[in-house]
Amino acid sequence: MRPAGRGELESLYFDYPEYPFRAPAELGGASPRHPVIIAGAGPVGLTAALALAQLGVASVVVDRKNTVNDGSRAICISRYSFETLQQLGVVARFEAKGLGWTSGRCYFRDQLIYQFSMPHSADERFLPMYNLQQQYIEQYLIDAAADCPGLIDIRWLSEVTAVTQDEAGVELGIATPQGNYPLRGQYLLAADGARSEVRNLLGLRLNGRNLPGNYVIADIRMEHDFPTERRSFFESSANPEATILIHRQPDNIWRVDWQLPAGADPEEAVAENTVRDRVAAILAMIGHRGDWELEWWSIYTANTLCLDDYRHGRVLFIGDSGHIVPIFGVRGLNNGIADAANAAWKLAYTLQHGAAEGLLDSFTPERRGATLDVFRNAGKSSRFMTPPTRGYSLMRKAVLELALSEKFVRPFADPRQVQPWIYDDSPLTSTASQGEVFPAGPPPGAPLQNTRLGERDFLLDYIGPGFTLLYFAGNADLDAAAANLLPTLRKVDPRLRVLVVGEAGSDPIAGDESIADPGRHLADCYGAGPGTLYLVRPDRHIAGRWRHLEESTVTAALHRALGDPHERDA
Amino acid sequence: MKETLEFAELEQVYDLLAEAIDEAGPEQEALFLAKLAMLLAQQIPDVDRIREAVATALRP
Ligand SMILES: Cc1cc2nc3c(=O)[nH]c(=O)nc-3n(C[C@H](O)[C@H](O)[C@H](O)COP(=O)(O)OP(=O)(O)OC[C@H]3O[C@@H](n4cnc5c(N)ncnc54)[C@H](O)[C@@H]3O)c2cc1C
Numbered sequence: 001m002r003p004a005g006r007g008e009l010e011s012l013y014f015d016y017p018e019y020p021f022r023a024p025a026e027l028g029g030a031s032p033r034h035p036v037i038i039a040g041a042g043p044v045g046l047t048a049a050l051a052l053a054q055l056g057v058a059s060v061v062v063d064r065k066n067t068v069n070d071g072s073r074a075i076c077i078s079r080y081s082f083e084t085l086q087q088l089g090v091v092a093r094f095e096a097k098g099l100g101w102t103s104g105r106c107y108f109r110d111q112l113i114y115q116f117s118m119p120h121s122a123d124e125r126f127l128p129m130y131n132l133q134q135q136y137i138e139q140y141l142i143d144a145a146a147d148c149p150g151l152i153d154i155r156w157l158s159e160v161t162a163v164t165q166d167e168a169g170v171e172l173g174i175a176t177p178q179g180n181y182p183l184r185g186q187y188l189l190a191a192d193g194a195r196s197e198v199r200n201l202l203g204l205r206l207n208g209r210n211l212p213g214n215y216v217i218a219d220i221r222m223e224h225d226f227p228t229e230r231r232s233f234f235e236s237s238a239n240p241e242a243t244i245l246i247h248r249q250p251d252n253i254w255r256v257d258w259q260l261p262a263g264a265d266p267e268e269a270v271a272e273n274t275v276r277d278r279v280a281a282i283l284a285m286i287g288h289r290g291d292w293e294l295e296w297w298s299i300y301t302a303n304t305l306c307l308d309d310y311r312h313g314r315v316l317f318i319g320d321s322g323h324i325v326p327i328f329g330v331r332g333l334n335n336g337i338a339d340a341a342n343a344a345w346k347l348a349y350t351l352q353h354g355a356a357e358g359l360l361d362s363f364t365p366e367r368r369g370a371t372l373d374v375f376r377n378a379g380k381s382s383r384f385m386t387p388p389t390r391g392y393s394l395m396r397k398a399v400l401e402l403a404l405s406e407k408f409v410r411p412f413a414d415p416r417q418v419q420p421w422i423y424d425d426s427p428l429t430s431t432a433s434q435g436e437v438f439p440a441g442p443p444p445g446a447p448l449q450n451t452r453l454g455e456r457d458f459l460l461d462y463i464g465p466g467f468t469l470l471y472f473a474g475n476a477d478l479d480a481a482a483a484n485l486l487p488t489l490r491k492v493d494p495r496l497r498v499l500v501v502g503e504a505g506s507d508p509i510a511g512d513e514s515i516a517d518p519g520r521h522l523a524d525c526y527g528a529g530p531g532t533l534y535l536v537r538p539d540r541h542i543a544g545r546w547r548h549l550e551e552s553t554v555t556a557a558l559h560r561a562l563g564d565p566h567e568r569d570a
Numbered sequence: 571m572k573e574t575l576e577f578a579e580l581e582q583v584y585d586l587l588a589e590a591i592d593e594a595g596p597e598q599e600a601l602f603l604a605k606l607a608m609l610l611a612q613q614i615p616d617v618d619r620i621r622e623a624v625a626t627a628l629r630p
Contacts, residue, residue: 389588390592390599391591392592394599408574408577409580412581412584
């Protein structure tokens with residue numbers, strides 16, 4: 001919502017682009033079958049289009065709007081999502097504009113009770129979190145898509161109104177200002193958001209529950225001197241009954257988020273005057289004396305809802321279309337970006353290499369597993385933010401009062417920010433065989449550590465776009481054995497790349513690329529000895545790792561990672 | 571035996587107590603908490619430490 005007298009897209013700081021409608025070949029009677037259709041040009045659909053393009057798969061993206069989202073919505077992007085953007089080669093603008101942060105403060109009755117820091121080290125490429133308005137996120141992705149001519153075709157003012165599928169593919173009905181047309185594809189990614197029309201048209205329902213509590217978010221503009229941190233206030237003098245959150249965003253925009261007391265009338269709560277009064281009280285509490293302007297506000301409730309299956313034949317659900325998660329811990333957008341990266345490589349390998357059905361089938365256990373983990377964490381956060389019973393209210397009061405003097409209870413106020421999900425029990429992951437002990441490094445299913453190799457040089461810059469075999473060079477015998485393995489692996493994945501970590505200037509097995517690791521920093525981070533191997537998926541999760549090469553094991557792991565656990569030999 | 575609970579264990583205790591308070595009901599909750607305090611105190615054979623905990627808990 002915007003203040004009276006301002007239009008939906010009249011922002012204090014952001015110029016909404018207007019993308020033109022262009023008549024596609026279909027309106028002239030052509031009916032090509034596109035490899036992938038993406039319903040929805042939100043942040044998740046656009047990320048999927050870029051990830052597909054990187055693997056050489058063309059997509060058509062349809063969206064009913066002709067601009068980016070009309071409010072602000074998601075503002076916190078995690079390091080994990082930034083690494084995905086790094087892999088897609090588009091992170092620079094996000095990094096330049098976003099406000100990075102590491103820590104937060106929690107107050108109880110206006111006294112500081114707890115400061116948290118998210119894990120960070122000098123070895124990382126990115127800070128744990130960046131604040132950036134969702135309009136910028138979408139705009140940067142749209143601009144990046146425009147740099148992929150022939151691979152990404154975004155069609156604005158094009159609404160999905162029908163969906164059918166059969167053996168050969170999917171067919172959508174598209175409504176446009178110049179008439180309707182059928183759009184045919186081999187696969188469909190449903191990225192059309194929380195009210196997904198694709199989901200409705202296929203007769204599918206989200207299951208789960210609505211958590212108690214209503215929250216209002218307001219974005220305001222003000223000159224306010226405080227570092228980029230997350231501030232939360234329990235029982236503050238400005239809103240004694242419920243919690244307040246404050247975040248800094250670029251362009252002097254601040255997000256103020258407050259909970260409504262039980263029984264408050266939601267309609268009354270979003271009236272412009274009520275919002276102004278509440279914001280004024282909160283600003284007085286934090287000691288802001290200067291001017292401020294209201295940009296946009298909205299009300300939300302916390303839900304834990306998802307589909308039972310994220311795959312329906314030739315349709316995969318990515319982002320909010322498949323799951324609606326509570327805002328606590330900033331998981332909505334971040335998990336959607338991870339869905340997009342996960343779905344994209346699986347579709348590419350299905351379309352280009354005829355991968356086994358098991359590959360697309362793994363989308364649900366991997367990404368729904370991530371959703372259920374979000375629900376577990378959000379359940380805890382929500383029981384703290386909005387105690388559901390007298391017992392929980394008393395306990396929260398007890399813990400917060402104790403926190404004034406007692407350290408041990410302070411972590412109860414921690415926001416449990418999003419953590420990358422680990423695909424350790426995925427059907428695609430080869431877990432460690434017994435006796436393989438790694439002193440360090442990401443375990444099977446975890447994402448790669450983006451280890452620093454030099455001033456502006458990081459491991460992820462060398463990974464992908466297909467599978468990567470990270471090989472830590474050993475002695476002549478080990479190197480020869482590794483070199484022998486390559487033809488077999490390349491029969492399974494022709495675009496597999498080998499990245500050899502060794503001494504400066506040496507290229508012991510003629511890999512596609514080599515990294516010098518003179519101080520053994522990378523080897524230490526990866527718990528690697530001579531001959532250690534990591535098999536890395538296109539989405540940078542570890543498919544398997546071995547201290548010592550055993551040819552049949554590595555080949556089997558690659559088959560498994562491509563959805564074919566029974567295939568042993570190429 | 572370790573000296574204190576891990577935070578994850580403390581979280582379990584939080585939920586356990588919240589649900590036990592609900593189970594006791596508003597009439598009986600004070601009595602329930604008093605009984606619980608006695609049971610736990612019996613496991614800390616040091617009156618001074620208990621006195622200290624009582625003082626901390628009394629602070630608003
Ligand atoms: C008020 C609000 C505040 C939020 N705050 C946060 C936050 O702080 N942090 C966070 O992580 N997340 C937040 N979220 C969630 C976050 O915005 C979503 O998770 C994210 O936008 C999901 O992206 P998406 O691409 O899946 O869906 P959307 O962003 O909803 O994009 C869907 C796209 O599909 C298009 N579309 C819909 N139907 C059709 C159709 N029939 N035909 C063609 N196109 C169609 C829409 O026009 C839209 O462009 C918030 C959400 C809301 C509503």
